[in-house]
Amino acid sequence: xxxxxxxxxxxxxxxxxxxxxxxxxxxxxxxxxxxxxxxxxxxxxxxxxxxxxxxxxxxxxxxxxxxxxxxxxxxxxxxxxxxxxxxxxxxxxxxxxxxxxxxxxxxxxxxxxxxxxxxxxxxxxxxxxxxxxxxxxxxxxxxxxxxxxxxxxxxxxxxxxxxxxxxxxxxxxxxxxxxxxxxxxxxxxxxxxxxxxxxxxxxxxxxxxxxxxxxxxxxxxxxxxxxxxxxxxxxxxxxxxxxxxxxxxxxxxxxxxxxxxxxxxxxxxxxxxxxxxxxxxxxxxxxxxxxxxxxxxxxxxxxxxxxxxxxxxxxxxxxxxxxxxxxxxxxxxxxxxxxxxxxxxxxxxxxxxxxxxxxxxxxxxxxxxxxxxxxxxxxxxxxxxxxxxx
Amino acid sequence: xxxxxxxxxxxxxxxxxxxxxxxxxxxxxxxxxxxxxxxxxxxxxxxxxxxxxxxxxxxxxxxxxxxxxxxxxxxxxxxxxxxxxxxxxxxxxxxxxxxxxxxxxxxxxxxxxxxxxxxxxxxxxxxxxxxxxxx
Ligand code: SF4
Ligand code: SF4
Numbered sequence: 001x002x003x004x005x006x007x008x009x010x011x012x013x014x015x016x017x018x019x020x021x022x023x024x025x026x027x028x029x030x031x032x033x034x035x036x037x038x039x040x041x042x043x044x045x046x047x048x049x050x051x052x053x054x055x056x057x058x059x060x061x062x063x064x065x066x067x068x069x070x071x072x073x074x075x076x077x078x079x080x081x082x083x084x085x086x087x088x089x090x091x092x093x094x095x096x097x098x099x100x101x102x103x104x105x106x107x108x109x110x111x112x113x114x115x116x117x118x119x120x121x122x123x124x125x126x127x128x129x130x131x132x133x134x135x136x137x138x139x140x141x142x143x144x145x146x147x148x149x150x151x152x153x154x155x156x157x158x159x160x161x162x163x164x165x166x167x168x169x170x171x172x173x174x175x176x177x178x179x180x181x182x183x184x185x186x187x188x189x190x191x192x193x194x195x196x197x198x199x200x201x202x203x204x205x206x207x208x209x210x211x212x213x214x215x216x217x218x219x220x221x222x223x224x225x226x227x228x229x230x231x232x233x234x235x236x237x238x239x240x241x242x243x244x245x246x247x248x249x250x251x252x253x254x255x256x257x258x259x260x261x262x263x264x265x266x267x268x269x270x271x272x273x274x275x276x277x278x279x280x281x282x283x284x285x286x287x288x289x290x291x292x293x294x295x296x297x298x299x300x301x302x303x304x305x306x307x308x309x310x311x312x313x314x315x316x317x318x319x320x321x322x323x324x325x326x327x328x329x330x331x332x333x334x335x336x337x338x339x340x341x342x343x344x345x346x347x348x349x350x351x352x353x354x355x356x357x358x359x360x361x362x363x364x365x366x367x368x369x370x371x372x373x374x375x376x377x378x379x380x381x382x383x384x385x386x387x388x389x390x
Numbered sequence: 391x392x393x394x395x396x397x398x399x400x401x402x403x404x405x406x407x408x409x410x411x412x413x414x415x416x417x418x419x420x421x422x423x424x425x426x427x428x429x430x431x432x433x434x435x436x437x438x439x440x441x442x443x444x445x446x447x448x449x450x451x452x453x454x455x456x457x458x459x460x461x462x463x464x465x466x467x468x469x470x471x472x473x474x475x476x477x478x479x480x481x482x483x484x485x486x487x488x489x490x491x492x493x494x495x496x497x498x499x500x501x502x503x504x505x506x507x508x509x510x511x512x513x514x515x516x517x518x519x520x521x522x523x524x525x
Contacts, residue, residue, distance in 0.1 A: 049476070051517065176480045177515045184483045261476045263517035271517070273476055326491070338483020342476050343497035
């Protein structure tokens with residue numbers, strides 16, 4: 001019954017494709033069996049909306065008269081990179097404001113731009129023969145910019161840790177506030193809706209995959225940073241720890257502030273919630289089997305953040321259904337849970353992507369290049385060493 | 391007559407009962423305990439509304455501070471800005487009294503104000519700064 005990418009795209013182009021979200025597909029597969037579901041459905045849409053620190057935007061301001069080669073650049077007092085050509089910059093989401101610290105950062109500037117607000121651009125330059133101006137202080141809007149595109153080096157983590165804290169003081173982490181003595185647990189995945197949990201071996205998701213990025217049509221540009229296919233997997237071949245990641249690109253001008261939200265994690269730093277959705281073609285029963293997995297089957301590993309080392313002790317695994325119930329058990333102790341990744345928003349992403357495909361004939365693209373698979377370069381830590389030790 | 395809402399933090403070994411007793415007996419105030427979170431051997435928290443003459447309330451506050459109780463003007467309301475909220479659910483992980491929870495089916499945020507003890511944990515935890523206390 002295998003279907004090809006071309007057949008599915010032809011059905012999308014004719015407005016005939018049957019498209020479902022991963023949750024809906026799981027329900028159909030449970031009722032009618034995986035093989036019937038695989039025959040009926042052409043594309044399954046996924047979605048996630050969680051904090052994704054490794055995000056940011058490339059911006060081009062255009063040239064002033066006289067022109068300037070921008071060196072030190074700030075946008076609403078948030079520093080942006082001056083290490084590119086004269087009026088190009090990369091604004092990183094986690095960069096804190098010089099004035100307001102982590103309460104306002106790069107992500108907030110991007111959200112302000114998306115909301116149509118003017119942003120104060122200030123820059124200094126060395127003053128050269130071709131770029132004589134040494135200072136500029138002006139206001140820009142998203143519309144004014146020549147190019148503005150998100151380039152997020154690491155989004156859509158394939159699974160994530162469940163965080164607890166066995167220590168005796170409260171920890172403020174990128175996984176939220178962790179109360180001492182295992183008083184709470186936080187987790188960060190869309191579970192059954194999560195893009196890479198639905199395609200655990202990166203069969204259909206690769207470089208060139210068309211996807212939903214913060215409300216804009218975008219692409220998977222590359223493997224994400226720290227992409228690591230090697231970790232432990234369950235009997236379905238699905239990772240049970242943080243594993244693969246995606247680098248994505250999309251036009252900021254087409255993005256929607258509903259799917260890009262700046263965030264401040266107290267005593268940790270700035271981040272942003274990004275909505276990412278990837279359409280997955282139901283090519284055959286093999287991929288249908290992983291698309292059909294539900295929160296009751298997908299698991300995550302609990303890590304103790306009370307141990308502040310690179311290798312935190314693992315305290316076992318729990319299912320996403322257990323996490324969503326609001327309580328898990330660790331060594332016989334009942335621990336209340338709270339998510340960091342928004343399920344209602346992840347559902348909105350998957351629904352939105354579904355309507356792109358069914359209403360706007362958004363076609364799907366096979367990978368131009370595969371993401372690194374098991375057996376590729378091992379994931380390496382950073383050693384602290386001196387020059388002599390090399 | 392004045393009415394004031396006080397947020398009291400007790401050191402771990404301070405018994406809370408005699409405190410309210412003193413407020414009635416020595417100061418002739420009418421204390422109304424709105425919420426209390428007290429566990430043996432741990433720091434306690436109490437939201438108290440006292441009514442009585444203004445100067446007497448001031449004296450009572452001085453007395454409480456002398457007993458090692460930290461006294462702050464208490465929040466009188468808590469606000470959730472739904473425009474800012476992204477329904478991540480992170481606040482539910484720190485709300486011990488269960489005032490903030492997620493609906494089991496829709497995963498939407500449910501806020502039951504009656505269970506709130508004004509501890510501010512959610513205010514600090516919310517990455518969207520969507521929750522504020524007002525005084
Ligand atoms: S932490 Fe803030 S943004 Fe997240 S659900 Fe609670 S109120 Fe909404
Ligand atoms: S202040 Fe926030 S965390 Fe504390 S009880 Fe009220 S709702 Fe819960």
